[in-house]
Structure formats: structure tokens, C-alpha cells
Amino acid sequence: MKALINKIKSNQDLSLEAEAYLYAISEKKTFSKGTVLIKQGQTTVNKVFFVLDGCLRSYCIDKNGKEHTLQFGIKDWWISDYIAIHNNESATLAIECLKASTVIVFNAKKLNNIFTQFPEYEPFLRNLLERHVVSLHQRILNQLQLTASERYDLFLKQYPDIEQFTRNYHIASYLGVTQESLSRIRVEKIKK
Amino acid sequence: MKALINKIKSNQDLSLEAEAYLYAISEKKTFSKGTVLIKQGQTTVNKVFFVLDGCLRSYCIDKNGKEHTLQFGIKDWWISDYIAIHNNESATLAIECLKASTVIVFNAKKLNNIFTQFPEYEPFLRNLLERHVVSLHQRILNQLQLTASERYDLFLKQYPDIEQFTRNYHIASYLGVTQESLSRIRVEKIKK
């Protein structure tokens, strides 16, 4: 939790009250590998996670039973089902721990109300959202213009240590290829 | 401009000073079809556009000379090269008018500074960014799980009137297929 507070403080001041409130609406928790934090289809999504340590993944299962990974959540990242929260609908995504992970669990509504009481948090969130938008723009452009192999290279650069925690099909479903294709791509890379 | 002010006011109050400032940092302009508002590679991007009327498009040209459309900007949408603005680098995208368009042009820096003087704008922007993030999440998931034909169907639902303004290759490059493939998809649809 201190990690998050310090992160915010590195960019702006924070009153003691504001800091206290953040503690009040959150809870540090550790989950074992395989724990499902949000289940696709559950009727309400009211939690947002800040990752202190470990590795989470958000994904959906389509009508054919195939998984598609939207995001990996590693140290210092936020993860949740923002589609469900924002549209106030049942969970479109599942979130699971790919390894034992320590996260700060926030109540989504309380976190969203923090701004009415402590507008001082606004710049922090604005910056966070902006960076998120930019990274999503980048991801879409990459998906449009790069081959599967190039996307895999980029992925390894962006998440240099993640392969220890993920199964190949996690990465494949993030890149938008089958696990078999990713396997072949990996073989090609080794050859070179 | 009134349209934008009213939009903000529909969700919150706005002081007269704050309203006046918004006028001060913006300028309503009309551009003819084909006008390039941002050129890919230009050294600085310092403008953000709010579309009052018309249709814009942001896209990039890759190393093979192929275009990839990131976004269409229609009535009431914001459009710019947020990648460049946020990373403070030269333009990664181009923005052009697909038809004669009236937009409000904002200075990006001044728009970003508006919050230090008028924090009352924060909730509006936060909401805007959140919705944007959610729609980008949706787009990524769609790209991962839908076929080109399904993505086209969805596109037509999301932008019911846009085909009047766009060339087929604009849409194809947004969906991530070649213009020839889109042409074939369209033929299949007519058959059914």
C-alpha cells in the first residue's frame, strides 16, 4: 500500500486525510496461484485491483469456448473489468492469478467516490487513464500492422520477465494467435 | 462550442469563468474535405479536436506503406494523436477530414492546464477518458475474437451513417483487413 501512496506522492502532494481514506477503502490481500478474483458472468463487479506483487490476467471466453486475454497485471498495474464497472453490467471478463499475488483490493464504487471527497486524487487518475489510453492505442495499431511474430517480439520486450509466470496459451491469446501458431513462431526464432 | 459546453453542463455545474476560459483556449474552424490537420511525422502535436460536424480519421502509414485507421471522429467525439502528445514525440498518426468538417481546435497544452485553474473540469474529463478506455477494451476484444465479417457487421451498427463519408479502404484499414477482403465480405452479405 505504501508503494501506491509513494507512487502518487512522487507526482503530487497528498493530505494526511486523503491518504487515510485510501487506506480505509482498501485491503491488502494475497491470493494463491489459480485464484479467480472475478468470474466471467458474475452479476456485479465491485472490485478493482492494484498489483503489488505477482501476476494476474484478465480474459474472456467467447461463444466457441476460446480464451482471449485482454491484459496482464504485473507490479504497479491496475486491473479489473472496467467494461462491466463502467456499463454497470455483469462481468464480461474473468481475472485470475497466474502465480501467487499480493494485491490491494479496492471497492470500485468507493474508489470512484474518492474524488468527490478528495479531488486531490484527480490528477493522479487522469494521468493514469491517459497513459492507459495511449497504451491501448499502441496495442491496436500493433495488432493492425504487425505480424504475429513481430507482435511476439514486442511482447517479450514489453514484458521481459513474464514468461516465467505465464503459459504459452496465455501469451498466444493475448497476441491473437493460437497456441500452436505461437509454438511454431518460437521454433522459428530459435532456429535463427 | 455551445454544444460542448452543454454536454459538460448536462453532467455538472460550470462556473462562468470556467466556461469563458474554454472559449479563450479554443477556436471553431471549418475544414474542407481532404484537409490534413495533423501530418504523420510532424515534429510537434499541439492540437486536440472536438468534432462538431463532419467526419475525421486518424491513421498511420506503416513501413510497407499501408494505412491503418485508429479512429474515426464524428459528431461530439474528440480526436488527436494522443500517443504523440502524451509521449511528447513527433506525430505517429495523421488526421484528415473525410468530408468538410467543423471542429473546435484546442491547444493541447492549454487544454491540459485547464485543470490547474479549473478543477471543476476534472470529472468531465475523467468520465470521457473512462469511456474511451472501455471502448478501446471492447475493440481489442472484438479484434481478438471476431471474424472480419463479424467485425464489419459490428462496425456498421456502431457507425450507421459513416459509409456515406468513408471510402471502403478506410473501413477496411480500421477493421484490419485489406480493401479487397472487405469487398468480398460485402458481396457475401448482399448474397444472403
Add this chain to the structure above:
DNA sequence: ATAATTTCTTACCATAGGTCAATTTTTTTC
């Protein structure tokens, strides 16, 4: 309106990536 230009369609072939199934390898469980 007519000519020039751009865009769209279509036919043919090429290819990246998908599917399925068998086998090997790795990871988990007891």
C-alpha cells in the same frame, strides 16, 4: 458534361495462421 483520377470489384493464386490428433514435455498433486 466530359475527361481524368481514384476507388471498387473480381479472378486467380499464395500464404499465414487455424484445426485436429498424436506424442512429448512440463507441471502439479499426493
Add this chain to the structure above:
DNA sequence: GAAAAAAATTGACCTATGGTAAGAAATTAT
């Protein structure tokens, strides 16, 4: 650490989409 389960690889084949090129159609410019 052995057995069971899960994941990764591999091969054979398949399919959706891409590439090319030429002609048709639509749009734009004169």
C-alpha cells in the same frame, strides 16, 4: 518422487485472408 494432469510440440491438412493485376464503376476536376 511417482503418478496424474496439464501444456507444448509436431505433422497433416484446411481455411480465411492477402497479393496481384485488370477491368468496371464511381468520384472529382476541368
